Amino acid sequence: EVQLVESGGGLVQPGGSLRLSCAASGFTFSSYSMNWVRQAPGKGLEWVSYISSSSSTIYYADSVKGRFTISRDNAKNSLYLQMNSLRDEDTAVYYCARVESAARTFDYWGQGTLVTVSS
Amino acid sequence: DIQMTQSPSSVSASVGDRVTITCRASQGISSWLAWYQQKPGKAPKLLIYAASSLQSGVPSRFSGSGSGTDFTLTISSLQPEDFATYYCQQANSFPLLTFGGGTKVEIK
Numbered sequence: 001e002v003q004l005v006e007s008g009g010g011l012v013q014p015g016g017s018l019r020l021s022c023a024a025s026g027f028t029f030s031s032y033s034m035n036w037v038r039q040a041p042g043k044g045l046e047w048v049s050y051i052s053s054s055s056s057t058i059y060y061a062d063s064v065k066g067r068f069t070i071s072r073d074n075a076k077n078s079l080y081l082q083m084n085s086l087r088d089e090d091t092a093v094y095y096c097a098r099v100e101s102a103a104r105t106f107d108y109w110g111q112g113t114l115v116t117v118s119s
Numbered sequence: 120d121i122q123m124t125q126s127p128s129s130v131s132a133s134v135g136d137r138v139t140i141t142c143r144a145s146q147g148i149s150s151w152l153a154w155y156q157q158k159p160g161k162a163p164k165l166l167i168y169a170a171s172s173l174q175s176g177v178p179s180r181f182s183g184s185g186s187g188t189d190f191t192l193t194i195s196s197l198q199p200e201d202f203a204t205y206y207c208q209q210a211n212s213f214p215l216l217t218f219g220g221g222t223k224v225e226i227k
Binding site: 033035044045046047050052057059095099100101103104105106107109110111112 | 151157162163164169174208210215216218219221
């Protein structure tokens with residue numbers, strides 16, 4: 001069974017940093033591209049970042065470019081999101097999601113981890 | 120950037136009703152369109168990919184159609200478990216995937 005489990009969310013002050021993790025199991029993690037998608041309270045879904053299976057290709061949404069860094073460790077079956085210079089508007093539930101490249105969809109999602117940026 | 124516009128933003132319907140949700144892309148995206156269902160406090164679930172292909176395990180009362188810029192998600196006979204928010208997602212600019220604003224299906 002495919003499982004994605006996020007961790008690392010919490011309360012952080014504006015300007016602070018946080019590192020999210022996503023532990024993957026039930027599939028060959030090193031064969032899949034992965035993403036972070038977020039959802040602000042009461043709002044819609046926003047794609048945040050993409051990383052290819054080998055980490056050779058990385059993309060970011062304009063809203064986080066220069067502040068967030070996506071990475072992965074295929075030996076540990078783990079995905080990460082380093083978030084720096086956090087702003088109030090970064091408050092959201094952050095989901096890791098597997099990409100099914102042929103269909104170009106997010107076929108499996110984690111349960112999400114809440115990041116709250118507030119003073 | 121490709122913008123995705125869903126309508127309506129919310130719809131009230133009864134069990135057994137036929138419900139149709141529309142998604143429009145700001146430019147042609149061929150058939151690179153997916154639909155997701157999200158229930159409160161839960162992660163989104165993939166329903167439809169490639170505009171009209173049903174994801175494994177999804178009930179056949181869900182169907183998708185369209186190509187180019189205009190797409191629809193239809194629930195042929197609404198069931199109690201279908202009350203949720205639905206999102207479209209374009210995949211033409213993969214891996215830069217963007218979502219529509221969502222359509223909440225509420226109980227009438």
